[in-house]
Amino acid sequence: MARTRLVAGNWKMHGSRASNRALLDAILAGMGNAGAQCAVCPPFVYLQQVAERLRGTPVAWGAQNVSEHAQGAYTGEVSAAMLADFGCRYVIVGHSERRHLFGETDAQAGAKFAAARAAGLTPILCVGETLGEREAGRTEEIVARQLAAVEFAGGVLAYEPVWAIGTGRNATPEQAQAVHAFLRLRVPPDTPILYGGSVKAQNAAAIFAMPDVDGGLIGGASLVAAEFLTILRAAGAKGS
Numbered sequence: 001m002a003r004t005r006l007v008a009g010n011w012k013m014h015g016s017r018a019s020n021r022a023l024l025d026a027i028l029a030g031m032g033n034a035g036a037q038c039a040v041c042p043p044f045v046y047l048q049q050v051a052e053r054l055r056g057t058p059v060a061w062g063a064q065n066v067s068e069h070a071q072g073a074y075t076g077e078v079s080a081a082m083l084a085d086f087g088c089r090y091v092i093v094g095h096s097e098r099r100h101l102f103g104e105t106d107a108q109a110g111a112k113f114a115a116a117r118a119a120g121l122t123p124i125l126c127v128g129e130t131l132g133e134r135e136a137g138r139t140e141e142i143v144a145r146q147l148a149a150v151e152f153a154g155g156v157l158a159y160e161p162v163w164a165i166g167t168g169r170n171a172t173p174e175q176a177q178a179v180h181a182f183l184r185l186r187v188p189p190d191t192p193i194l195y196g197g198s199v200k201a202q203n204a205a206a207i208f209a210m211p212d213v214d215g216g217l218i219g220g221a222s223l224v225a226a227e228f229l230t231i232l233r234a235a236g237a238k239g240s
């Protein structure tokens with residue numbers, strides 16, 4: 001069976017009620033029959049607004065982070081059950097900004113992945129190497145280590161080279177394919193593996209044409225409806 005193709009927007013810490021409304025309206029108006037699954041991941045505080053707008057539409061929604069704990073005295077944290085309560089289908093786990101700016105460990109990513117699964121969510125696990133690690137020839141070692149910390153089943157995997165995130169410097173389609181093929185052997189065969197890191201309307205089709213790239217996790221370009229829709233259509237057109 002063909003693997004699910006997915007384009008997920010990671011809005012990061014962007015948006016307002018007014019800009020979210022305009023963005024969602026434009027996505028829904030323009031998406032037509034996209035041919036790929038589509039999701040957006042807004043900041044926690046906007047999940048209610050996004051859920052109200054997207055319920056009953058083909059666009060799913062998710063969160064950008066989740067607590068590894070089920071409940072309790074964890075000030076500022078949000079549990080997987082709370083995300084499920086707001087209709088989230090997805091949650092991003094182990095994003096490089098969480099790992100590098102907030103000190104999240106491989107073990108925490110593993111615990112968050114398990115917590116998400118236990119609440120019925122589909123975790124999108126991010127793995128990826130820094131520029132120094134790539135230049136030292138350690139890319140496979142790093143992504144294998146990040147993946148090994150997770151009991152991976154029932155999730156989506158995203159390869160996001162840290163040096164390509166928000167930098168305008170994307171991996172070449174061949175670089176992405178090489179790592180995706182490496183990861184493919186280490187996850188269940190039906191796992192969608194997304195590429196993330198400076199995916200734009202202009203480079204999406206070439207990256208998605210690679211055999212082991214099943215879609216994208218999109219940061220900056222997910223905030224611009226026309227860009228995001230072009231990327232979504234590029235994923236939908238793959239192989240057709």
Ligand code: PGA
Binds near residue numbers: 164196198219220
């Ligand atoms: P970018 O971010 O598309 O802005 O590079 C991707 C991500 O962080 O998921």
